[in-house]
Amino acid sequence: MKKLVLFIYCVFPALFYAQIPKYSPKVNFAIEIYAFLKGQNSALQKVASQFPELQLNVAAAEKNSNVLFGRAKQNIEHFLQDELGNSEYNKLQSGLDSLLNKQLKNPIENEKHALDFLAKFKERSFSITDTLLLKGIISFAYHDAPHEEIIDSHSEIFTTQDHPKAEQSILKFPIPKSWLAEEAEMPETVQQFTSYYGKGNEKILIVIYDLPAEYDDVALSQNSISKMIAPDANLIRTDAVTIDGRPAIMIEVEEIINSADPEMKVRMLQFMFIHEGKLYCLQGSIGPVEVNKNLEFQIKKYEPLFRLIAANTQIGS
Numbered sequence: 124m125k126k127l128v129l130f131i132y133c134v135f136p137a138l139f140y141a142q143i144p145k146y147s148p149k150v151n152f153a154i155e156i157y158a159f160l161k162g163q164n165s166a167l168q169k170v171a172s173q174f175p176e177l178q179l180n181v182a183a184a185e186k187n188s189n190v191l192f193g194r195a196k197q198n199i200e201h202f203l204q205d206e207l208g209n210s211e212y213n214k215l216q217s218g219l220d221s222l223l224n225k226q227l228k229n230p231i232e233n234e235k236h237a238l239d240f241l242a243k244f245k246e247r248s249f250s251i252t253d254t255l256l257l258k259g260i261i262s263f264a265y266h267d268a269p270h271e272e273i274i275d276s277h278s279e280i281f282t283t284q285d286h287p288k289a290e291q292s293i294l295k296f297p298i299p300k301s302w303l304a305e306e307a308e309m310p311e312t313v314q315q316f317t318s319y320y321g322k323g324n325e326k327i328l329i330v331i332y333d334l335p336a337e338y339d340d341v342a343l344s345q346n347s348i349s350k351m352i353a354p355d356a357n358l359i360r361t362d363a364v365t366i367d368g369r370p371a372i373m374i375e376v377e378e379i380i381n382s383a384d385p386e387m388k389v390r391m392l393q394f395m396f397i398h399e400g401k402l403y404c405l406q407g408s409i410g411p412v413e414v415n416k417n418l419e420f421q422i423k424k425y426e427p428l429f430r431l432i433a434a435n436t437q438i439g440s
Contacts, residue, residue: 286314
């Protein structure tokens with residue numbers, strides 16, 4: 124088995140992914156990352172079984188591996204069980220185990236190949252160069268607590284400086300590293316970011332509106348905001364906050380998308396403030412989803428992340 128390293132890191136996920144049914148993009152993404160993580164663990168056990176003298180090396184490799192690996196694997200298992208149900212999840216595991224057993228049935232040719240794999244495993248534990256793989260592992264490692272991705276420094280700073288849609292406006296804020304930056308269609312939306320490297324149902328947007336002169340002295344409040352939101356939007360709550368020392372307001376809104384067939388809805392937390400004749404809105408959203416779906420749990424899960432981004436936003440001139 125000369126190509127053990129190549130097989131686990133490149134070939135195995137592709138082989139398995141080609142055999143699974145097509146689910147939602149996020150579920151398929153989870154399965155692809157899970158195939159890699161489980162294949163890697165199986166290869167480690169293969170090395171330990173065939174070369175008992177390397178068992179301590181394998182144990183050290185597992186202990187020193189990036190903590191994200193184990194957390195991502197556990198979270199993916201919980202996620203897939205919830206999404207697929209027990210029957211489909213067990214079928215998925217059986218198919219994965221069957222392919223692993225088939226591909227790893229032949230012995231590793233010599234100890235050098237096993238040591239090469241352990242060295243590659245150690246290297247990958249500290250530096251994953253495959254962007255899609257890295258984004259997937261980080262995404263699911265923080266599936267249970269999205270805000271911890273920024274707390275653990277897996278973030279990048281986005282700035283509106285020199286952005287063609289932002290003119291002279293300068294805003295800086297952190298974005299989770301696993302989210303995908305995308306251009307937005309609406310002219311007021313400077314940039315949008317989508318969770319799970321574009322496969323998720325959560326978005327972060329930065330929107331900037333030019334205000335008429337009469338709005339220069341408007342104080343953002345529940346009363347003034349209620350006049351700005353769409354007529355069919357349901358204003359759930361408001362909260363006075365500060366952004367970079369400036370007074371701001373957070374509103375939670377649920378809006379029906381009437382143009383969709385069937386009708387869909389979006390739940391949003393919008394952090395708004397006025398600066399130099401412009402209304403800035405940092406928006407975190409869940410959806411669109413079916414109108415009968417309860418988004419209470421999801422919005423509470425992502426609220427710490429959305430608040431953390433707003434709290435770390437810096438305003439320039």
